[in-house]
Amino acid sequence: MEGSIQTLKYRAEEILEAMTLDEKLGMIHGNELFKTKGIPRLGIPPLVMSDGPMGVRAEFHPTKWITVGNTDDYVSYLPCNSAVAATWNRNLASRTGSVLGSEARGRRKDVILAPGINLKRSPLCGRNFEYFSEDPYLTSELATEYVKGVQRWDVAACLKHFALNHQETARLEVDEEIDDEVLRGLYLQVYKDVIDNANPYSIMVAYNKVNGEYCSQSKYLLNDILRKEWGYEGFVVSDWGAVHDTVEAAEADIDCEMSVTDDFDNYKFAEPLKEKILSGEVDEALIDKKVIRILILMLRLNMLDEDVMIRKDAAYNSFAARQDCLDIARGSVVLLKNEDSVLPLGRYNIKSKRILMIGENANRIHSNGGGSAEIKALYEISPLMGLSSRIGGAAEVTYLRGYASTLVENATPNGTNWQALSLEDGGGKTAEAEECENSVDEISPDAENGERVWKNISQYRKYLREEALAAVDDYDYVIFVGGLNHDIDSEGIDRRNIDLPYEQNELLEALLYKRPDTIVAMIGGGAVDMTRWLDKCKALIWMYYNGMEGGNALAEVILGDINPCGHLPETFYCKAEDSSALSVGDFGDEKLVHYREGFHIGYRHIYKEKIPVQFPFGYGISYSEFEIADPSYNTGRHAVRGKLLNKSGEDGAEIIQVYRLPDDIHDYLELVGFDKVYLRANSEIEFEVTVRDTIGVGKYAVGFNSADLIEI
Template identity: 30%
Template sequence: MKYDHIIKQMTLEEKASLMSGKDFWQTQDIERLGINNIFLADGPHGIRKQAEAADHLGLNESLPATCFPTAATVANSWNTALGEKIGQYLGTEAVAQKVNVLLGPGINMKRDPLCGRNFEYFSEDPYLAGKLAAGYIKGIQSHGISACVKHFAANNQEERRMSIDTIVDERTLREIYLTGFEIAVKEGQTKTVMSAYNMLNGEYTNENIHLMQEILREEWDYDGVVVTDWGGSNDRVAGLIAGNELEMPTTAGETNQEIIQAIKTGKITEDVLDRCVDRLLDLIFTTEEVYNKPYQKEIDVASHHLVAQQVAEESIVLLKNEGNILPLKKGVKVATIGEFAKEARYQGAGSSIVNPTILDNTLDCIAQSSIENIGFEPGFERYGKKNQKKIDKACALAKEADVVLLYIGLDEATEAEGLDRQSMRIPENQRDLLDALYKVNPNIVAILSCGAAVEMPWIHKVKGLLHAYLSGQAGAKAILRVVTGEVNPSGKLAETYPIRYEDTPAYHQFPGKEVSVEYRESLYIGYRYYDTAGINVLFPFGYGLSYTSFQYSDLKVTKDGVTFTITNTGNMAGMEVAQLYVGCQSKAIFRPKKELKGFGKTFLNPGQTKTMTIAFDDKTFRYFNVKTNKWEIEQASYEIMIGASSEDIRLTNTIFIEGTGAPLPYESGTLSSYYSGKVNNVSEEEFEDLLGRKVPVSTWDRSKPLGYNDTIAQCQYAKGAFARFAFGLIVFSHWFLNKIGKRSTANIIMMSIYHMPFRGVARMTGGVVNMPMLDGILMMVNGHFFKGLRHVLKERSKMLKVAKSQ
């Protein structure tokens, strides 16, 4: 151990105290040994350091920081160097605010388009997500502080996220849900990993020995720190055994005592604790070094804002350009319509909310641009309320224009941490506006702002479609620079856009509503499913238009990789993203038709030709064999495809690869859906054949008393009238707040109360409610109101006496 000399000087109580937070955002310090506390702050796309009252929901304002485009946006750049540049700027700002650990990036897979936190994640593809994340991590950690890759692992829904049990087969877990983390750990060298809230195959991720020890520590040789998601600790001792160093936020010493008692009773040995302390001390000391010498305490706000603009420009995706309506021609009269033009939708909601240093306003930017704008009308109410007067005014303005710039998308209350979206549609009042505008002026260019895929049955009513995603504080200007042609769009989709939600692979299995969620679609998420099952999509993975054109030629394949040429055959300089896909031609093991195994982005002037090289790596031909329990290579011919998207394959060749000689992992006769790729509605029996075991019962046992890991929502079945009344009050409050237009407040009830397990009451209140008091609350819930109330009061009195004596 690195810090054995310090650990030997520490008491058992001091060692245990380091294992949970001092408060909401800081670790514990031990002054006599020179161990400082360190600060952890939210920050996937900007620093969210709260100076006043702390929370994990984005309620209280944080210190000003640059709000960069979200991960879902940056992923469309397909530029790992750009990711590293963002990381460097994030790191600079983190140091200026004296942050030691920046809680990001998030790299969970976009299993389903309705996951409420998709705006914070990169992609449906683990290779793309992992490579971008590694860039972020390198950039952040170049300043000596730590990134924190999250949420490890298989956290792909927000509903019941603190207690849902993810049921997934081992091969899918490794190939889809862990590969991005593997790249982040091995290539990014992240110093910190955040464990997810959910259970994985019956065990909380934080306590899951297979995940935390066998894979993370042993296979990937990770020697950094694991921190819980806030309030995500279930059994503190089990988490410690699994190698979790830090529980956040504080529990006012309650779980420290659990660790001490476990050592004193022989449940665990002290060296288990010592190893965790050693790793945490390394994080503390190494991330404090930057603050032991002069460091930059102020940032250049303007230059950071400009970088945010450049990132947004490279991440915007042009999805439709009928009749070359874009870029706008000079002298064209434009009507600007849409509430989002007045107040931009530029970031997500929840723990990633950033208080921007500057916020570009679309109307101000239009006034400063070459666009001949004849006026603005909001056209719709932001949060979905119908308003015919606004539609009428917008139509009157549109009649006078040559082109309508229509700003639409999803609002902040629809895409939020802690909640999943209810549909893939944009709000009805926006669709009504578009219908009305189309009747008076068909020359519509829609500017779409949202963090995930949406249905577009209205797409034939727009001639141009520019998807800005959530483009950060400088997004307004970036969008207009693309609209006017000052910037040639080069973004390509990092996720597939299905025609309708019913076409998605997890449609019948999302979200898990009660005990568990079954990943019956296995490997087939995103383009892996649509390509293999032959499902038509609206826009394929990797798709994006340009104001110029590119020609691919001269593909050469060797055992080391591929080379090919790209020529800009248009009349405008631009960047092109070339994508390497690989498909195994053997049918012995089920696989997607093709999988992304490399990519590159290059800038070309008109007429210019460049040779591109994409190397093969250890992930190009591998698959995870569940019989040998390791990565293997199947001996076969592999099709090598170079494409402008997953559907637009420009060049192909084949290569024969020697295999590792592993036994076949499956009997194809029992897994017909998986061999065909048609997995939209797999039976329970076939899924069990894939898993190799029975699936757990997915519904609550309503006959049992409620316990620590049951949710507040389950109070609807409680024996105690008090609990049922409280549940009714919660439901009514949620309905009433929605009714009066307070959707964000209504969402907080669902996020912070409705889906929270009872243990969260103790874990998230900083010691105000401890576990013995929670026992009393559960007595009340389970029908013993007065007995429970007495227990709560008695335990609270005990807690206050102990606090006074210290």
Template identity: 35%
Template sequence: MKAVFMLLIAGSLTLNAQNKIPVYLDENKPIDERVEDALSRMTVEEKVAILHAQSKFSSPGVPRLGIPENWMTDGPHGIRPEVLWDEWEQAGWTNDSCIAFPALTCLSATWNKDMSLLYGRSIGEEARYRNKNVLLGPGVNIYRTPLNGRNFEYMGEDPYLAGKMVVPYIKGVQENGVAACVKHYALNNQETNRHTVNVVVDDRTLYEIYLPAFKAAVQEGDAWAIMGAYNLYKGQQACHNQYLLNDILRGEWGFKGVVVSDWGGVNDTREAIFNGLDMEFGSWTNGLTEGASNAYDNYYLAQPYLKLIKSGEVGTKELDEKVRRILRLSFLTTMNTKRPFGSFATEEHALAGRKIAQEGIVLLQNKNNILPIDLNTTKKILVVGENAVKMMTVGGGSSSLKVTYEVSPLDGLKKRIGSQAEVLYARGYVGDASGNYNGVVTGQNLEDNRSEAELIAEAVSMAKDADMVIFFGGLNKSNYQDSEGRDRKELELPYNQDKVITELVNANQNLVYVNISGNAVAMPWVNQVPGIVQGWFLGTEAGNALASVLVGDVNPSGKLTFSFPVKLTDNSAHTPDGNLGAATYRFPGTKDEVKYNEGLLVGYRWHDTKKIKPLFGFGHGLSYTTFEYGKVAADKKEMTTDDKITFTVNVKNTGSREGAEVVQLYISDLKSSLPRPLKELKGFDKIKLNPGEEKTVTFTVDKEALSFFDPDKHDWVAEPGDFEALIGASSTDIKSKVKFKLK
């Protein structure tokens, strides 16, 4: 009503004869009616104007009608600091320091949909408070290779898990009147040549591996926006792609929302008009090249589109469809007077981030029960590694953040342990001493001019005198590591960390390695190091979360969402198998083309089917307690395609402390007319159990869980025959199985 009042004062709006407000401003009317009413009042120029950006992160509304601008913000891990109107440089605000939430790899590793909802609600509140109505996230591109620099922003290698975890996130964000913009649709699985590479993938692999999470986001999550990808598919840019956007997204899935381009992802006006794009944003001020004086008027969906309309070369049917979708977005967000006000940089959000981080941390190896740290006997702890002190919220690309604070692993340990034990620090290695990204400056001085030999010698000398050594290593968010724009060059740890770890464990066998990364790394010393923890990028509360798990205040319950290969060639995108073509051709391919010749066999599907033992398998994660699985049972031996079948299994906590276990259901098709992976995840449940407590876990599946995509029929097929349900603690730790038949 405030918008109506202001428009009446300005004289640009008059009430109708019945003294009623216009339909488009009446929130009691259905959105479709409001959209049509607003559309009927707009000029062609106003319609074209709302299709494209007016600044780095905003697009125009319709001031004459009181329809506000749209303001985007980068997620998916926190609300990006304000930049200048036309540039990436910082705007210099003093009140835009946010809470950084854990990276999405950590969120998915919780295997807990409640944590996903909490995440979405919290970050949605932060976006709403900052008056952003579109959050550019979450990301659900599939983890195809451990070298993808952007994997840390995604949800792992399994399409079923990613689909189940993305839906609550979307719902949580959109409860705040903020649109989730799910990205990057589709097949954006590498940063190398991302603007030019055409992905060659068969239909079956596309539908079974790379599309299900996006489909879930649309049909189950009701996402209000989708972001296109940079790469090409079938020779067309993904941001204006007939097959992906018109045929599948809108045609097959019924998507009603807005398709937003990735920044600078538009390359052709006519394709953008006809192939499903709604809103164009760009990396430079004109979306094409740097520094044009008439800026946003030069966008593909700006003056070039308007000229085609006015010359009669194209009609306005597609224009009206785009505007309808953008107006709908406005009525759901900026024009919704009932949406909450949000909150920003609060303690509540910081604690939510810590809770998610604690649930996502994965205990990979725990020989001799080296963890949790026994503070009764451990009185001197040596912390080694640059990642123990380096801020990880700055850098990495568009998810780089300016935060209110960030607790380092070293500070988190010192705070938690206090006077119970002495905590010392040695650098061990120098990685990237810089702390400046896009004008956000950490203020850390990590310069160290000592030689590699001197740094190692210091750490080894101190290790000999310590009760325990904790090495915080892994990757960082610098170029060619976990960072947008460039892929990793190798699976091995950077900065010669392997040498440091080897020398440390030779000096002190009580060594725990904490891997800070969003990707798998090689661990040639795995048999010598008793304790290994996957520590992710955990955001604002990183150090506190890690300390709580290391000392045992929190029992770890995270599980891996991607496989750790022993060596790079054990990953299907890098295997030298002659039948699949040269490894360099499959990843990263040439400048113009990459072939997904491994097909369906991504991640654990490859390891299982080819009998290649991973370093740590998909779904793996240990606990400080132990769990005993009973035998899985089915409620029937046969089911029909319009029926369901239910599996039950008892799980008991046989240890001495409370813990949570992720019970996983895999389905195996024992005989199929088309090749299928050995097994596929089709259900999971995270349960908490007190010592001695036992619970029954139930999974119910229908024909969808048994189906594969038949490219000849272009449809999902549940083929009659014999199947097997497998219950496991991970893909490599199957506890029991039961056969059943589909009639």
């Protein structure tokens, strides 16, 4: 429904006049796990929500965390937000949002609970794979296009988690202590930028406290900043189970309470709120404001009877969506090392050769894990499937597991879905070492005939390691695929360190000693410590959880069908303690976390303190060789100009990054501009990258990552 916000408000107020108190209350709290109550006599439907951001989640029974189990909720599996950020490509971010919005509309959802735009303050956060980047500008630029893509389908995007949801440990209670200048100028600025540039129709409020106040009832965050200062007129929903106090939340500008329990009439915004209104403790006018904002959302989405016929229709699981998923995945693959031009293998070179793929992640599916990001994927191409199908019989591909995460199912108590238990024990924890290693007492690879039994998983891993090492000399090419999985990268769990789990280091050290030409590919939601073998590795690829076509994209990079162009959207530290969140501030405390590092997060801290890293923020190479020449700053156009040279025989793309150097106003390095430029082999092109407005003129530098810059 088109029209000004004032026009929508007038219409909402007219509808409100016909409502009873009970009908109003039904609209502002859950009546099912993902749905509010409608008002049929007024032509007002329920508001239906669903989790993102990697696809529309499976259907659950209305009151229980049990999936319905039909075949009509398989969906396209999108690359995670970190993968989208690794593309550094606004167009691909828009296409990501558009696929998600289309499929949400096709599944008859009104609000898709994505994207997550919290900054990657610490490399240990279990939900980092759901977030874009450690950098506010990269995050806001890509999230802006993502939101626009979602909302073109008459579906509301939902920015989350507002604000400072940077750890899973005790996420229901932890208090984030932060200076107001840093809160506003760094973490909240990302939200403001996306609100100003994309007009997201909804926002989700975080579980945690900020400076002593729960976000769900913070008048400072919601009333003063979001509503009054920013003028936000959109719908604000709680995270599931985030509301603590009926009166405090009613007086805060949050519009709807959702939770994980099925006692819907006992929600804080249900019978308890009705009692407070009837006793005069809460003014009904506060509820009217909430209902009006929900009605405005419905009008925007053409949900009401008089507008429903013009609401957009959309398909899901389309061929076009699969192509989008492949293109996004292709753009996100990051080549980190390629000494001696080990890559690409080339289709002609592998003809009639033998290829050995080692590593559990070569054959593992990731779409079904990670917490509320889990989905029921129509399909997911693993690296093993991607390579085997693309080679198409030209070469022999053999798979060996090489390492094991676990051979037992991690079932929740009594078979209960994890989300039903998500409000217990503070809502999250820091994983213990043994949890990451998934120790078990007894494992048998052949339980039926008892041929071999191991007393612990380390013994089994040793067997797998020796099996793989014994085989490598019989193959022309060796490819290792390892990294993390959603047992580690997950809602409700923070990592204790960035160590590479499951004894992969032991395998890789021995593997690279025997076969220095081994191609190493890592999959995960954030940095892992690869320093034990990194200097011995010649070819290294990084890939985030890359959606249904991730295995195909990785295979295309390895074979040379595409030229990789992804760049890291975060710093790959040598150890977690090198991040400012751990070395200067706090992370993972169950009561109080101090943001003492201020504005110096991620690469800003690394640049200031000159700390060595595995790979810097913004890093990525390709099969081409690029160079920047004659950079200059154009004051009138507020842009950096120069020439980009491709000095190789390969067509390719490069990310030109512009940084503002530290000065008296900003004492930190700051990304202020970026653009992806495509260039033919052995050619050059003039480029111009618009620079974000910042206080003061300042000095600028340009380069292909945050550590290798040319000062202008």
